[in-house]
Amino acid sequence: MSDFFAHVAPLHGALDYHLQRHNVLATNLAHVDTPGFIPHDLARTAPEGGFAGVLQVQLQTTNAGHFGLEGAGAVTGEVFEDTSAGPGPDGNYVSMDREAAKVAANQLRYDTVSAIVSAELRQLAFAAGDGH
Secondary structure, eight states: TTTTTTHHHHHHHOOOOHHHHHHHHHHHHTTTTTTTOOOOEEEEOOOOTHHHHHOOOOOOOOSSSSSTTTTOOOOOOEEEEOOTTTTOOSSSOOHHHHHHHHHHHHHHHHHHHHEOOOOOHHHHHHHHHTTT
């Protein structure tokens, strides 16, 4: 019973990460014609110390029947400049094809995690309803 919600917390962090990355990539596409624009991307990073490092507190289980702390660490992203496509004639580094492919791949990952979250929540609802 202690790992009842163990899979939901990291999935929530994954959904947040992919939403943030989508916003960053969409901004790149919006600036495809802006001279000198350098596109950005989001690198996935886990905070140092996990949950305790983010809130600067340490959680502990005081009763063996309490839910565990597994998966409680939030996943964040670090924005970085992506100059790998190279500059165009106007100094713009945005490649429409490359950014569109990144958006499509990110959307696929978001949809996959969303389907997993839905399945997890259906299982919890099933268990909470005593199988009805």
